[in-house]
Amino acid sequence: MPNFTIKNANLYYSDFQALKDINLNINDKNITTFIGPSGCGKSSFLRCLNRMNDLVDGARVTGKFLLGNDETDIYKISDVSELRKRVGMVFQKPNPFPMTIYDNITYGAKMHGIKDKKKLDDIVEKSLRDVAIWEEVKDRLKKSALGLSGGQQQRLCIARTIAIEPEVLLMDEPTSALDPISTIKIEDLVGNLKKDYTIVMVTHNMQQASRLGGHTAFFLNGEIIEYSKTSLLFSNPKEKQTEDYITGRFG
């Protein structure tokens, strides 16, 4: 069942067309990875899904982006805050706020109306357990989040995002700034999270895409060239361009 249905989507940065007629069904409670050479529009597309491109001067989006069972057209939602509660985002570079670990997690929850101290405490513990760093940080919740290692920071950012219980989790190359061990940990974590969330992840790393499984879309020059089950796409690509890319002939 699709959680996100995208129909005839185009994205323009002023005169430049960054995405061309994208059609895609993103499956519920599953993982979808985007691969493709740098500059082909993966991040741009991801940022369409939570309307982060609204910030960019001159960016214009056309087409339909239907979210959830209610098929809400996300570009018709007047309060983007409501959309971003449903569609969370984790960035390439870990970006915990310069405040305590505890405050990082509760920031979103508080904003979305949770005031009760006990409830906030529970949210903090649950989300940190979900990303498997509760044991590591439970004694320093009131310390600055900037004191954590890069991998811990990224997991904190994931925790901060799932603390507000989104339906969809967008991740833009979440491991590209991390060391190999932290990368594996994040991959394991993402593998667990896909039971509860619809995960959309950009990766520049094809091994990572195939390890994570689910579905994969191959982007090239602002278009989706091929979209299928990950195992199929890597073992038996239908398109010549996909084959060239995954066999390392370019990109």
Next chain:
Amino acid sequence: MTKGVSNTFKKRNVNLTETIAKIFFLVCSLVSALTLFIIIYFIFTNGVPAMFQVGFLDFITGRTWAPEHNYAPQFGMLPMLYASLISTFFAFIIGSRIGKWCAIYLAFFCPKKIYKPLKTMIELLGGIPSVIYGFFGVAVIVPFLRNNFPGFGNSLLAVIIILSMMVLPTVINLSEAALRSVPKHFFEGALALGSTKTEAIFEIVTPAARAGINGAFVLGIGRAVGETMAVIMVAGNVSQMPGSISEFFSTSIFFAPVRTMTTGIALEMSYASGLHRDTLFGIGVILFTIIIILNISLTILNRNETNYAKES
């Protein structure tokens, strides 16, 4: 003709030029550091003995400044200390608030079209000599106060108003730089969690710029404590202070003339001699100490903060 290419190039004496350059720049930086020490040395060697001759406590807490008295000159600088601190305090409260909000506007909300002219004007404001601010005070602020409030217009309030204006450019420019240097990913992270632009700016970005903004504040305070010329022109320059606690907490203090430490020094230095002259250096020592305390407090305040403006 077949001597090879190597002879046509002269060997550069790299090591020598490197050494000379190093020494040259070292001397340049030593000169500025040395200036500081020379200043400290002369103020302290002139001022400290005078302070002790008067009696340190009498000097700091005495309320009468009568240096010209033939038989019993008195050197109580408390009224000047009071005037400097209270005028700086209020000017800082007003100037830092307005300055910070103005910086937030410039950094995040200002339409491109208005930004250039606005920024240019604020920079110009920072470049105006203080006598010109003084003129403004004499021509506008003082008459306005005289016509609408008790007193003659030359007053603590006039000093506060003019100092608030004078600290603005410092606070605005430095705070804006601090706000702009906060990495954009904090802002985006907050938006991605559902913050509005305003929430993200006030709850995440501005706190992240705290170290730089504190620095801006301290420089602003320094400017207010140290300002002399503009203050002379509007302060009334009477060395006096409230006589009682109840008077201190009444509004009348704002309409009374005051004399700050800097203006005290500037007004009397030209004719003072002997112990009188040395006590003026003593006031300088106190002023200097205040500035040092300010800078140390900044370091303590920013101990746990990241200063992105300094990092990049």
